[in-house]
Amino acid sequence: MRILNRAAFRLIDFYMKTTVVSAFDSCRRDEWRSRGELDERQAARLKELARQAARNTVYYARLFAECGFDPERAEPESLRKLPILTKALIRQNFRDLLAKDYQAYAPRITRTSGSTGEPLSIYHTGLSHTYLRALNFAGWSQKGYRLGDPYAAFAGGSLLPDTIGFKQTVYAWLQNCRTMPSYHLSRERFDRYRDRLRQKRIPYIYGYASALYDFARAVEGRHLDFSFLRGLFTTADMLYPAQRRLIESVLGTKIVDIYGNPESGLMSYECQQHDGFHYGMQNAWVEIADDEGNPLPEGEVGHILVTSLNNFSFPLFRYDTGDEGALSRAPCACGRGYLKIVRLGGRSRDYIVLPDGRHIHGAFFNHLQSIYSADWLDRYHIRQPSKSELIFECLCNRKPTPGDLEAVANEIRTGTHGLLRVQVIPVESLPMTRRGKYKLISREFEEEAAP
Numbered sequence: 001m002r003i004l005n006r007a008a009f010r011l012i013d014f015y016m017k018t019t020v021v022s023a024f025d026s027c028r029r030d031e032w033r034s035r036g037e038l039d040e041r042q043a044a045r046l047k048e049l050a051r052q053a054a055r056n057t058v059y060y061a062r063l064f065a066e067c068g069f070d071p072e073r074a075e076p077e078s079l080r081k082l083p084i085l086t087k088a089l090i091r092q093n094f095r096d097l098l099a100k101d102y103q104a105y106a107p108r109i110t111r112t113s114g115s116t117g118e119p120l121s122i123y124h125t126g127l128s129h130t131y132l133r134a135l136n137f138a139g140w141s142q143k144g145y146r147l148g149d150p151y152a153a154f155a156g157g158s159l160l161p162d163t164i165g166f167k168q169t170v171y172a173w174l175q176n177c178r179t180m181p182s183y184h185l186s187r188e189r190f191d192r193y194r195d196r197l198r199q200k201r202i203p204y205i206y207g208y209a210s211a212l213y214d215f216a217r218a219v220e221g222r223h224l225d226f227s228f229l230r231g232l233f234t235t236a237d238m239l240y241p242a243q244r245r246l247i248e249s250v251l252g253t254k255i256v257d258i259y260g261n262p263e264s265g266l267m268s269y270e271c272q273q274h275d276g277f278h279y280g281m282q283n284a285w286v287e288i289a290d291d292e293g294n295p296l297p298e299g300e301v302g303h304i305l306v307t308s309l310n311n312f313s314f315p316l317f318r319y320d321t322g323d324e325g326a327l328s329r330a331p332c333a334c335g336r337g338y339l340k341i342v343r344l345g346g347r348s349r350d351y352i353v354l355p356d357g358r359h360i361h362g363a364f365f366n367h368l369q370s371i372y373s374a375d376w377l378d379r380y381h382i383r384q385p386s387k388s389e390l391i392f393e394c395l396c397n398r399k400p401t402p403g404d405l406e407a408v409a410n411e412i413r414t415g416t417h418g419l420l421r422v423q424v425i426p427v428e429s430l431p432m433t434r435r436g437k438y439k440l441i442s443r444e445f446e447e448e449a450a451p
C-alpha cells in the first residue's frame, strides 16, 4: 500500500512537473542541518538568483543598475539596497519581470489575492512549487504523516461545496485526500463530515483554523471517540489560543499550525515548542523590514519580506507578503536549523460571521469568479457592520458597469446562502492598519463567545 501511495505522488509529480516525492525526503533532512550550512546554501542560491535576474529580466537589469546592486557580489546584507517589491509594482512590470528563458523552469501561472484582497498573477516554477508542497508535508510529518496517508481537507479551492471539478477530484484521490469543502459549514454538513472521518478512521485533518474551530464546536459535548486522529494541521488564518485549546481538547490531538505565503515561496511550520514557525530556507530568504524597507533588528516586528529562491522564471526580490512578524535566530530547543518567524501577527485573512453564527473564511472571496477575473478591480475590503450585512468596498482602475458590481454581489449572496444583505460599493480609498497594511475584513460588531 505504501509503495502504491508513493507511486500516486510520483504520478502527480510527472503530470505537474514537480519532484515532491524526493523533496519530501530532502526537506526532512534539511531541517536538521546546521545553521551555518543552511546560511551558506541560502547565500549561494541568492547569488545564483541575482545573476539570473540580472541576465534574463529587463526589470532587474535596470533596477540593479539604478540601485548600485552588484549581482556578482549579491549577499543577504546587500539586498537592502533594493526597494520593497509590492503587488502594484509586479502588476505594472509584469512583462519585464518575466525571465527571457522562463520556459526552461516548468513555469505555471497562478492567480491569488493573497491575504490582502489585492488580485495578482505571477509565474511559479516547478521547483518552487515542489518545495512549497514538500515543506508543508514535512511539517505534517512531525505527527507521523507519510506521503499517501489519508487526510481530510477542511478547505476549498472551488467556489461552492460539492462542485469540485474532475481534475481536482483525481488530484485529491491520488493524494488520498478526502475533500470536505468548508466555506459554509451547516450542522448537516458537520454531521456528514464527522461520520466520514469516523467511518474511514482518517488520521489527519488539514484546514482553515476557523473551519476546524466551527467543526470542534459542533461536535463538542457529544462524547464522540476521535482517538483515531493523529494530527491536525491549520493554515491560512490566525489560530487564536482559545480556538486551539478548544479544538485540541475536543478532537483529542495536537495542532501543528502552518504559515505560508505561496506566491513568494515561503512555507513554515511550528515544531513541538509552539514558539514560532520554522521556515524552509531552501526556498525562501526572509527579511523583516520597516516601512521604508530598512532591515529591523532580530526580534522586532515589521513587514515580512521574502525573496523567492527557486523562482527563476519570475524572480521576486524582497516581496512584501502583507504579513507582519519578527525573525528569531536563537537556536530552538527542538534542534532544527531553520530560522523562525515569531510574533506573527499580520495574518489578516480573517473571517466573516453569518447570522446563524457560522464562520466564512476570507479565502472564500478569492475563489469567486466575478472577483478574481475582474479586470476593473484593483483591491477590495469587506466590511461587516452587523451579522446580516456585508459591504464589499472596491478600489477600481476603471469605472465598473452596474453589471460588474451586481455580478460580485450576486455571487457573494449565493455563496452565503442568501443570509446576508450585500452591497458592492466603489470607493476612493481603503482602510489601512496602523503599520500601513491593507485590511481584508473589518467586522464592526462583537462576536459572542469570540475567542
Ligand SMILES: [Zn+2]
Pocket: 271, 272, 273, 278, 332, 333, 334, 335, 336
Ligand atoms: Zn523548533
